[in-house]
Amino acid sequence: MAKERSIDRATQEVLKRAEEAHLRTAWERYELQQPQCGFGQLGICCRICNMGPCRIDPFGKGPSEGVCGADADTIAARNLARMIAAGAAAHSDHGRDVAHALLLAASAESDYQVKDPAKLREVARAYGIGLDGASDREIAKALAERALADFGQQEGELELALRAPKKRVERWRELGILPRGIDREVVEIMHRTTMGVDTDYRNIIQQGLCCALADGWGGSMIATELQDILFGTPEPLRAKVNLGVLEEDKVNIVVHGHEPTLSEMVVAAARDPELLRLAEQKGAKGINISGICCTANEILMRHGVPIAGNFLQQELAVMTGAVDLMMVDVQCIMPALSDLVKHFHTKLVTTSPKAKFPGVEHIEFSEEHALEIAKEIVRLGVENFTRRSGKAFIPKETMDLVAGFTAESVFTFLGGTYRATYRPLNDAIIDGRLRGAAGIVGCNNPKITHDWAHVEMAEELIKHDVLVVTTGCSAIADAKHGLLRPEVAFELAGRGLQEICEAVGIPPVLHVGSCVDNSRILMTLTHMVAEGGLGEDIADLPVAGAAPEWMSEKAVAIAFYFVASGVFTVLGFPFPIYGSKKLNKLLTEELEGMVGGKFAFESDPIKAAHLMIEHIEKKRAALKLKEVMYA
Ligand code: SF4
Ligand code: MSK
Numbered sequence: 001m002a003k004e005r006s007i008d009r010a011t012q013e014v015l016k017r018a019e020e021a022h023l024r025t026a027w028e029r030y031e032l033q034q035p036q037c038g039f040g041q042l043g044i045c046c047r048i049c050n051m052g053p054c055r056i057d058p059f060g061k062g063p064s065e066g067v068c069g070a071d072a073d074t075i076a077a078r079n080l081a082r083m084i085a086a087g088a089a090a091h092s093d094h095g096r097d098v099a100h101a102l103l104l105a106a107s108a109e110s111d112y113q114v115k116d117p118a119k120l121r122e123v124a125r126a127y128g129i130g131l132d133g134a135s136d137r138e139i140a141k142a143l144a145e146r147a148l149a150d151f152g153q154q155e156g157e158l159e160l161a162l163r164a165p166k167k168r169v170e171r172w173r174e175l176g177i178l179p180r181g182i183d184r185e186v187v188e189i190m191h192r193t194t195m196g197v198d199t200d201y202r203n204i205i206q207q208g209l210c211c212a213l214a215d216g217w218g219g220s221m222i223a224t225e226l227q228d229i230l231f232g233t234p235e236p237l238r239a240k241v242n243l244g245v246l247e248e249d250k251v252n253i254v255v256h257g258h259e260p261t262l263s264e265m266v267v268a269a270a271r272d273p274e275l276l277r278l279a280e281q282k283g284a285k286g287i288n289i290s291g292i293c294c295t296a297n298e299i300l301m302r303h304g305v306p307i308a309g310n311f312l313q314q315e316l317a318v319m320t321g322a323v324d325l326m327m328v329d330v331q332c333i334m335p336a337l338s339d340l341v342k343h344f345h346t347k348l349v350t351t352s353p354k355a356k357f358p359g360v361e362h363i364e365f366s367e368e369h370a371l372e373i374a375k376e377i378v379r380l381g382v383e384n385f386t387r388r389s390g391k392a393f394i395p396k397e398t399m400d401l402v403a404g405f406t407a408e409s410v411f412t413f414l415g416g417t418y419r420a421t422y423r424p425l426n427d428a429i430i431d432g433r434l435r436g437a438a439g440i441v442g443c444n445n446p447k448i449t450h451d452w453a454h455v456e457m458a459e460e461l462i463k464h465d466v467l468v469v470t471t472g473c474s475a476i477a478d479a480k481h482g483l484l485r486p487e488v489a490f491e492l493a494g495r496g497l498q499e500i501c502e503a504v505g506i507p508p509v510l511h512v513g514s515c516v517d518n519s520r521i522l523m524t525l526t527h528m529v530a531e532g533g534l535g536e537d538i539a540d541l542p543v544a545g546a547a548p549e550w551m552s553e554k555a556v557a558i559a560f561y562f563v564a565s566g567v568f569t570v571l572g573f574p575f576p577i578y579g580s581k582k583l584n585k586l587l588t589e590e591l592e593g594m595v596g597g598k599f600a601f602e603s604d605p606i607k608a609a610h611l612m613i614e615h616i617e618k619k620r621a622a623l624k625l626k627e628v629m630y631a
Contacts, residue, residue: 087557095476539596
């Protein structure tokens with residue numbers, strides 16, 4: 001059973017223990033949900049107004065419209081657009097909080113400081129902020145204010161979206177999907193999809209594309225860029241991953257969620273001499289911070305802090321009995337944790353005013369008192385160490401990894417320290433040493449064997465000389481299976497990719513960060529176009545994207561902004577749209593003529609990888625590139 005659930009050994013071991021202890025996990029709860037609602041899966045139920053809930057009969061025997069007359073196309077498009085709005089809102093609200101932290105960093109008293117002044121200046125330049133003679137603090141203030149204004153901007157064009165290749169920007173303008181302001185595009189979806197407004201499924205999806213762009217080139221990009229400014233732009237580094245990073249004899253504090261504003265401070269607090277002394281007094285050999293999900297990716301990328309696991313491992317970390325405190329902020333936190341911790345000594349602490357759990361201790365985070373609050377949380381974890389009862393069950397599995405790649409460091413790495421350029425990457429694709437590049441991102445989902453689709457797909461692509469970049473829980477899956485080690489290129493990559501990995505010293509799968517850091521992939525694609533030789537638009541590049549185990553609304557927003565940016569994107573599960581043939585056709589065929597990208601749905605990761613390879617070949621042929629060297 002455990003093997004069908006996950007390909008990860010540590011996960012299998014803890015799942016076995018959970019079964020013996022009659023503890024439920026997401027996998028059991030998923031089984032208890034069977035059969036899941038067919039109308040929901042097809043996207044043809046609507047409860048937008050109180051004349052409903054309404055549902056459309058997919059077999060054409062029952063009702064073909066809701067009480068108001070909305071048909072399957074309208075209902076499915078509205079539901080999907082609302083998923084995009086929710087995903088964009090989540091990423092963008094994260095970006096807003098980071099912008100607020102940057103504003104605080106402009107004052108001398110703040111716990112936050114500008115750590116990357118070069119990036120501060122680069123992003124300020126993108127906003128057209130005058131830099132002459134200005135101090136870091138002055139620029140930080142001006143930039144934070146401009147970024148914050150992007151959320152409420154009512155007219156005009158989002159400044160960061162104009163970083164995209166010229167042809168792409170023109171296409172967005174022609175289609176009327178260049179975002180005006182971040183919040184505005186989210187709100188407009190909510191308005192258009194309320195009862196009795198937009199009925200045209202094409203028009204609804206058009207706004208969905210616009211809102212998704214406001215996420216990728218707006219909210220998410222603001223989050224990534226400003227985090228780099230505040231916490232430092234990541235550099236390649238070595239670290240470890242999987243539940244085996246928990247340490248029996250140390251205080252284990254696990255941070256889980258998405259925003260690094262607090263977890264950065266927790267990393268600093270764990271080095272506090274007073275807290276380290278306290279840990280010693282309690283009988284611990286130190287304080288061990290590790291992470292789950294994207295907040296883990298954030299502190300891994302910048303500090304090499306180990307990752308305990310990805311999305312489906314959050315409950316399993318608690319089940320080891322070794323976690324003294326789990327601190328959560330926002331997004332991807334299972335409500336089940338609050339009951340689960342009652343079976344263990346683990347203290348669960350919520351920190352965001354946006355995410356409280358009934359009965360769970362809440363220590364509210366504020367950027368104004370960041371370090372003080374982080375110390376309070378770490379202290380609580382240290383004090384809880386003595387409450388551990390019995391021996392912890394920590395699986396031995398850990399894996400080495402190299403992470404910390406960015407649009408900038410790929411640039412430097414591939415170009416060599418003295419020649420920071422994308423030229424070698426583009427040339428490798430042009431010469432056929434590399435077939436192309438692919439982004440594999442997104443979550444885990446108990447509907448599919450945990451980590452399996454991520455790993456299979458990545459292995460198949462690198463075998464065919466496709467360089468893979470990865471983020472989020474996909475990156476953690478690949479890391480656990482050793483794909484983020486440079487040496488894996490010799491075992492699994494095609495000969496062309498092997499030669500590049502050897503020459504440059506990089507793994508064939510590059511970890512570029514958290515979910516908001518998918519914006520790094522947008523910038524990487526932009527740099528590739530700017531370097532020349534691979535067309536004039538992102539849609540011309542021999543690249544593709546995938547989210548083989550997606551579950552979150554945020555993944556829907558991400559998939560849409562990649563497609564809207566011109567990238568062919570394969571999802572492991574279809575969107576809930578199969579109740580509308582027209583909507584399916586629009587997304588999987590017709591979008592390509594509009595935005596240059598389109599969707600495919602394929603649950604077999606090997607077949608999905610070959611859809612991506614076929615697309616890459618199609619683009620190579622259009623660019624009249626040579627045959628790949630080692631086909
Ligand atoms: Fe039913 Fe129309 Fe109301 Fe939806 S908006 S619940 S389809 S009446
Ligand atoms: S954490 S959004 S489960 S990737 Fe970003 Fe993982 Fe998906 Fe959450």
